[in-house]
Amino acid sequence: MGDYYDHRPYPETAVLVGVINRDQTGEMAAEYLEELAFLAETAGAELRAVFTQRLDVPNPKTFIGSGKLREVKDFVQKEEIDLVIFDDELSPSQLRNIEREMKVRVLDRTNLILDIFAGRAQTAHAKTQVELAQYQYLLPRLTGMWTHLERQRGGIGLRGPGETEIETDRRVIRDKIARLKEQLAKIDKQMVVQRKNRGKMVRVALVGYTNAGKSTLMNLLSKSKVFAEDKLFATLDTTVRKVVVENLPFLLSDTVGFIRKLPTHLVESFKSTLDEVREADILLHVVDISHSNFEEQIEVVEETLSELGTGETPLMLVFNKTDAHTYIKKEEDDLTLSTKENLSLDDIKREWTNKHKEALFISALRKSNIDELKDQLYQKVKEIHVKRYPYNDFLY
Numbered sequence: 001m002g003d004y005y006d007h008r009p010y011p012e013t014a015v016l017v018g019v020i021n022r023d024q025t026g027e028m029a030a031e032y033l034e035e036l037a038f039l040a041e042t043a044g045a046e047l048r049a050v051f052t053q054r055l056d057v058p059n060p061k062t063f064i065g066s067g068k069l070r071e072v073k074d075f076v077q078k079e080e081i082d083l084v085i086f087d088d089e090l091s092p093s094q095l096r097n098i099e100r101e102m103k104v105r106v107l108d109r110t111n112l113i114l115d116i117f118a119g120r121a122q123t124a125h126a127k128t129q130v131e132l133a134q135y136q137y138l139l140p141r142l143t144g145m146w147t148h149l150e151r152q153r154g155g156i157g158l159r160g161p162g163e164t165e166i167e168t169d170r171r172v173i174r175d176k177i178a179r180l181k182e183q184l185a186k187i188d189k190q191m192v193v194q195r196k197n198r199g200k201m202v203r204v205a206l207v208g209y210t211n212a213g214k215s216t217l218m219n220l221l222s223k224s225k226v227f228a229e230d231k232l233f234a235t236l237d238t239t240v241r242k243v244v245v246e247n248l249p250f251l252l253s254d255t256v257g258f259i260r261k262l263p264t265h266l267v268e269s270f271k272s273t274l275d276e277v278r279e280a281d282i283l284l285h286v287v288d289i290s291h292s293n294f295e296e297q298i299e300v301v302e303e304t305l306s307e308l309g310t311g312e313t314p315l316m317l318v319f320n321k322t323d324a325h326t327y328i329k330k331e332e333d334d335l336t337l338s339t340k341e342n343l344s345l346d347d348i349k350r351e352w353t354n355k356h357k358e359a360l361f362i363s364a365l366r367k368s369n370i371d372e373l374k375d376q377l378y379q380k381v382k383e384i385h386v387k388r389y390p391y392n393d394f395l396y
Contacts, residue, residue, distance in 0.1 A: 072102070
């Protein structure tokens with residue numbers, strides 16, 4: 001790969017590259033790149049530019065067309081950019097070809113998300129899960145592109161396996177993957193035992209798109225302090241707390257946030273964490289109503305839950321961050337059709353309560369409408385609890 005990788009301190013400068021396909025509108029593409037920008041900033045990058053190209057089918061060799069590739073390359077060289085980040089997963093050959101042309105480090109969305117997870121992992125369990133996903137991502141990409149890791153220490157996309165030593169031998173990587181899978185299998189068994197030891201208490205799992213406010217709601221309901229901040233994937237390890245509402249105890253778990261194009265390797269590696277979702281009696285789907293594209297985020301979460309096989313699990317739809325919702329009020333004589341930007345909170349409430357009669361609208365930060373949430377949750381937990389303990393009437 002040559003010696004063009006240097007050792008610049010953070011923040012590393014980056015440009016983003018996105019392809020708009022035939023199924024996307026310009027608005028959707030902008031939304032996706034805004035999310036990629038948030039991911040890049042979460043990883044510690046300083047953004048300098050965004051490049052987009054409309055293509056029905058990505059270029060099999062370089063993902064983007066040759067003209068756009070030259071445009072990005074010229075900017076990268078002129079501005080001395082450290083990173084080029086693509087909003088889709090690149091094939092090993094695309095990654096190599098683009099790096100060879102750009103002469104800087106190139107990341108795809110998957111690698112960026114893996115890097116954030118590596119930086120967020122705190123426990124041995126989470127670290128093992130992330131390391132396994134990173135090695136599985138790394139294996140088909142060994143040829144040529146990773147020879148710089150011996151010199152490069154740190155840097156976005158290089159946290160984790162690459163930092164310790166150069167790994168060019170596929171057999172060594174496969175051995176590491178096998179060992180990590182064994183470690184995770186042991187941890188998964190321990191987790192199963194832990195869940196069984198909790199008895200038959202009703203289990204409620206908080207699910208939702210990343211940064212929807214699940215941890216803040218967890219803190220409010222459990223009166224505990226779970227790490228929460230305005231960044232993607234603030235929570236990796238599942239946190240379980242015992243909660244009591246009107247003398248009725250149940251277990252509440254906070255799980256890793258979902259995201260569009262969540263890397264397959266991560267979903268596989270985080271099996272035991274996601275089992276908290278699979279085995280829950282009730283799901284609390286937390287939605288950030290202040291996000292301009294919350295409808296698509298709902299779809300992403302619903303698709304992920306469907307893949308996890310939770311279709312029969314009772315689900316409560318909880319719209320959070322009502323305090324942060326903003327809209328542009330239409331003039332009375334404006335006859336154009338309303339858009340999302342023109343919908344007031346009341347408009348959204350009417351629309352979604354028609355779709356989901358029990359949809360709730362809260363602000364975990366401002367503690368508004370929390371009593372109604374607790375009341376509905378109590379009724380649902382009680383319903384399951386009565387079936388499980390039919391003679392335990394004293395609780396009610």
